[in-house]
Amino acid sequence: MAVILSVSMLLPVGAHMTYAASKYVVLEAQWEDGHIDHVQTLLKDGVTYGSFFSLGSEASLHWSMEDKDTAVLSGSKKRIVVYMGSSIAEVDGQKVDMGRAPVWYISHLYVPIKFLAAALDGEVTGWDPKSGKVTITGLHNYNDTFSRSLWGYTYRIQSEVGDLEITNVKTGKLVTIPLGIKDIDVNTHNLTFDFEVTSKNLLIASILYSDRKTGVYDLYTLVFKNQGLIRKSIAHGLTEQIESIRSDGNIQLINDENIRVIEDGTGHVLEVNAR
The missing domain is CATH 3.30.457.10 (Copper amine oxidase-like, N-terminal domain)
Incomplete structure (x- = not known):
């Protein structure tokens, strides 16, 4: 009973x-x-x-x-x-x-x-x-939100929008950065966040959207200084691993046309090379 x-x-x-x-x-x-x-x-x-x-x-x-x-x-x-x-x-x-x-x-x-x-x-x-x-x-999996948290901020991408939303957890202030990641399909692709900090305290956020079957991926790289966005780069159809921080400590940003070398600390463009 x-x-x-x-x-x-x-x-x-x-x-x-x-x-x-x-x-x-x-x-x-x-x-x-x-x-x-x-x-x-x-x-x-x-x-x-x-x-x-x-x-x-x-x-x-x-x-x-x-x-x-x-x-x-x-x-x-x-x-x-x-x-x-x-x-x-x-x-x-x-x-x-x-x-x-x-x-x-x-x-x-x-x-x-x-x-x-x-x-x-x-x-x-x-x-x-x-x-x-x-x-x-x-x-099917219908996951429609991807997020990571770091240093009191939440980084989130909603699949129906495809842009990066950054929220200050303490104040609730929201900043949206257009990315245009279209047609996110979690059944065939992975979407992952990665964060790196340079020796002069720039924050690099890398977002990878990769095809699980072929391994081909799109790379969205954002560089922040004091939580403010100073550089953004988007590259589609990559097949090889790209290192954001070079051996000399500077940053390389790759897009569909070229590779920019960015000075650590200032964010200044040092050189531009064809991809």
Whole structure:
């Protein structure tokens, strides 16, 4: 009695749990970015269900209960809504019949895995009738924000905008630097931040947007002095590693046309060479 009561307190008001004819089976979730998850999922009355919030979180979607009967996964590029007691869901504004209504079971919300895989732009590609193991492939990640923090500042790029936003954590002051990184796709590319400090205290921020398959990358390099931007350079289609700080202590900035040598400390351009 105490166990049932403690579990029921985890559920929204009005939610119902069913233990009869339910069991866990293995779900292998293969994501388009290459990683694989093995998790328990629910087999109930001959239908395999996946955890709505768990898989949604893996896809970098935010989950919430809009009310006691409405569960939502949302991001800038994806929105999935399911309703308690109804087999009709919404995916990106379009109504979809899941075949079965959502199920609350041991404090988790489950929906038919075939529907959930398709809603995450994947599909069910395998099922073992003996073990019940289900394999889904091609699942997308909808991460829409990339950020790093350094010295009391947050550096953030939102995929729908593609510019660098720098926020002073203490004052809340926001500065936006146009970069124009278009069509960020975390399923095929990596976006990473790197910071270096020169011997004369210039800060170099390097942003790499690289194709995981080919290794070709775009390099966005910004030089700051006393937190103010003094130099910016953008180079596309690089294949070799570029060192921002040269052996003589000066800085090299590469763009699509040339390579500039920048004096450490002052930020002055010392020379310009063809790329």
